[in-house]
Amino acid sequence: MSELKRTSLFQVHQNHGGKLVDYSGWSLPVQYEGITAEHEAVRTAVGLFDVSHMGEVEVKGSDAEAYLQNLVTNDVSILEDNQVLYTFMCYPHGGIVDDLLVYKYSKEHYLLVINAGNIDKDFSWMKDNKRNYDVELNNISEEISEIAIQGPKAEEVLQKLTNEDLSRIGFFYCKQNIDVAGAKCLISRTGYTGEDGFEIYLNHQDAEKVWKQLMEAGEKEGIKPAGLGARDTLRFEATLPLYGNEISEKITPLEAGLGFFVKLNKENFIGKEALVKQKQEGLKRKIVGFEMVDKGIPRNGYEIVADNGQIIGFVTTGYQSPTLKRTIGLAIVDADYNELDTPINVQVRNRLLKAKVISKRFYQKNYKK
Structure with missing residues (x-):
């Protein structure tokens, strides 16, 4: 049996009494104090998640936008710089390779955030569909830690550790090179809980320091570390899909009720023909x-x-x-x-x-x- 991978926050989880489980080959906390307590903290105050197991792929080059337009179902061309898009990669038959976030830095530079269990499969799919596009693909998943701070008091807590005016970061927008407790971070107003909050991308060596400072900064607001159990109950209540459950190779975005993120009027993308046919024939x-x-x-x-x-x-x-x-x-x-x-x-x-x-x-x- 292969050794479970550990995030840069592994020691932190042990210190908090996290109950560690195997999740997609990673040793991650399913809970600390308890799923219900952690769930309620995020709904009413603020919770902190280690999501460093997620995958990140950089797409760079003169054809980056055109490449992504063909790769994903949503319309990348409408993005402003520093805007984030939720979308799918589909197989030709319409089933889903993965759901992902597309971060646009510029027309020639994007960051894709993908699911932990799909990193190798997704990256192979991206490379296999590179065709003649002038793009460079870099799987940087192992270089990045990610912390999610979620809940109605998330902005209030995170604001204590940065001079950046977080109220100016809109929903599904991001900002690069923000100083958080002395660490250089990418921050986006995104999450997987149905609440306001931020996802913080940073170097491994800074993750433990930032986590500890967030916990201290949020003590008055009732911050709690939250595990995979609460992450699942929170996303489920907000009807956010989980790959392998509501969406999969065998379930299309249209069957999942997520047609909003599929732009069938786009010129072309992988799976378009099958999805157009499915819509015309009726689900x-x-x-x-x-x-x-x-x-x-x-x-x-x-x-x-x-x-x-x-x-x-x-x-x-x-x-x-x-x-x-x-x-x-x-x-x-x-x-x-x-x-x-x-x-x-x-x-x-x-x-x-x-x-x-x-x-x-x-x-x-x-x-x-």
Whole structure:
């Protein structure tokens, strides 16, 4: 068995009493004090996450914009310098290679932030589709640490460590070379929780110092370190997809209800033909929200069964929602069953439990626009 990779904050997690688990080959904390306490801290105050396992790829060159326009589903050409874009890379059949963020520094220089478990696959895909574009691709994932500070008090806490006016960084914008506690950082107003907050990219040697200073700066505001468990419950309540659950090689962005990030009017991109066809023919299945009527926790992969006994889909994510105090989930089901209040059943081990389709808008996102 290969040794788990460690982030530059590994010792910090041990010092905080983090319960470390294997996540995509990395040793990362699933929780510290507890998932619910960490979740509530982010919803009401501020939480700190180590997301250094994420991947980063630089795209440079005179054809950088054209290359990315072909590679991803969203429209890179509309970006201003220092703006961030959420998008997908798709296979020719329309399934998803990965979801990612595109940071535009200039028309000839971009940073792509990709999922930890997909780094090697994604980078190979990017290189395989380089064609004749004049671009240079650099996988710099192992050179960068990343800290996410999230919650309604995130700006207040981070502002104590920098002279940069953070209120001037808009939602899905970034700024380079910001001094945070003496460290040079890239800061973006982004995150994966449904709350306002920032993601801080920095050198490994500065990560522990910045983490400790953020924890000290946020003591009065009730800052807590937060693990992968809270990261998942937070993103789920905000209906943010997780690769391998709501989106995958076998689930297209349109089936996932994320067509907003697919610009079918673009000249061309990998997967466009398949997605145009899927839209024209009508979706045969969709991601829906549901709430349990019977008692039980739906888990990823559990079958969804219609009242007539037919298997019509499966659960992608399910939880007892810490914020809503209800047992809810997301599932991909046959399109005939996507109407609100449609009765469905979830196969939980050897029991068939009643549930009903509800809106996917579980939680009102609180971003600073």
